[in-house]
Amino acid sequence: MAGRGSRLRPHSLTVPKPLIPVAGQPIVHRLVKDIAKVLKQPIDEVAFVLGDPAWFGDDVVESLKALANSLGAKASIYRQDQPLGTGHAIMCAKPSLSGPAVIAYADTLIRAEFDLDPLADSVIWTKQVQNPEAYGVVKLNANNEIIELVEKPETFVSNQAVIGIYYFKNVGVLKDKLQEILDENITNGGEYQINDGIKRMMAEGNVFKTGTVDEWMDCGNKAITVETNGKMLDFLKADGDELLVASSVKIENSQIIEPCFIGDNVVLKNATIGPHVSIGNGTIIENATVKNSLIQTNTSIKNANLDNAMIGNHVKYDGNFTSVSIGDYSVLE
Incomplete structure (x- = not known):
């Protein structure tokens, strides 16, 4: 390691x-x-x-x-x-x-x-x-x-x-x-x-x-990590041996298309999530469509249309804004 x-x-x-x-x-x-x-x-x-x-x-x-x-x-x-x-x-x-x-x-x-x-x-x-x-x-x-x-x-x-x-x-x-x-x-x-x-x-x-x-x-x-995330979600759904959507997830006018992993205290508002999406604990997604993506903890995503995305921890992303601050080695495509 x-x-x-x-x-x-x-x-x-x-x-x-x-x-x-x-x-x-x-x-x-x-x-x-x-x-x-x-x-x-x-x-x-x-x-x-x-x-x-x-x-x-x-x-x-x-x-x-x-x-x-x-x-x-x-x-x-x-x-x-x-x-x-x-x-x-x-x-x-x-x-x-x-x-x-x-x-x-x-x-x-x-x-x-x-x-x-x-x-x-x-x-x-x-x-x-x-x-x-x-x-x-x-x-x-x-x-x-x-x-x-x-x-x-x-x-x-x-x-x-x-x-x-x-x-x-x-x-x-x-x-x-x-x-x-x-x-x-x-x-x-x-x-x-x-x-x-x-x-x-x-x-x-x-x-x-x-x-x-x-x-x-x-x-x-x-790219390959996002692909692996999707494959693993398929396997876990087929196995039926893991809780993929936490009971504490708050869903308001939103749809989850399986398979997805959604962690504790995630908030989904006016969102379509999945398939093949993993979302870490404490993340908020609002007015967004997310598929084939990997989003980590305590992040806020608004007004976004994400596909094949990988987003880290404690990120704030609002698709309605054009003035952004992005750290080293980041990619917007």
Whole structure:
């Protein structure tokens, strides 16, 4: 979680990207819970690798501890003080790297239902994609074992793209290989990468298998985050396991077109909301139409027609006015 999320600015200027809510819950909360569902076994510990304490402060730490506790696990907090790559980030959590473990990047959401292969030393989660040349993909042998990781192949290798979630039967083996990478100062683009540790594990005969997810939803930038919000709302409505519209929502001459997430104490007045809209707590929307959008907490929207919009916390937007003050990295289209 140590990155600054620059592609999601301005929303990540004030809130760390993994804590930006999508469909009513922070990205990292949804990710951890979804991984727990796939594992189908108790979780002892959740280790979070954060960045600068000035950015990932006490409030962030407390929210992550609460997340781990909700799964019956303890939380361990580590810091990556320099952006030196995925391998370096993992090694920042070195005291936690023993036994069975999942490693995941915190800007991805998934929907998956599969059983971990008991014969595998490791499982790399993948998604079938239409354009594998745009991704890092796995190369498989006749036994469907992963024998190579190939970044953006120019010729076809497979259509199984690596999504950034890994299971290790004994993550201590990866720790040993990453320590070798650090000791030998082996970098790519000035960074230490998890793939170099994985390749050394493969070279020593460790068996890697794929676990294919049904949906892989990125939250890397504004457009894809809004799209992911819509997909997640569809899934939650189909599941029927979450209250998507709070009982405290005040509705006056307004219509909600499902699926939507609408938080506590939201006020809707002369508004049409949905489909695929998430609205955070305490927001007021008046004389507006909003669809396919993500609006955070304590914001006021008036006289607006919004589609494919992402609006942060404590924003005031009135579509009747032309004199506006917009912060760094904001976009009006």
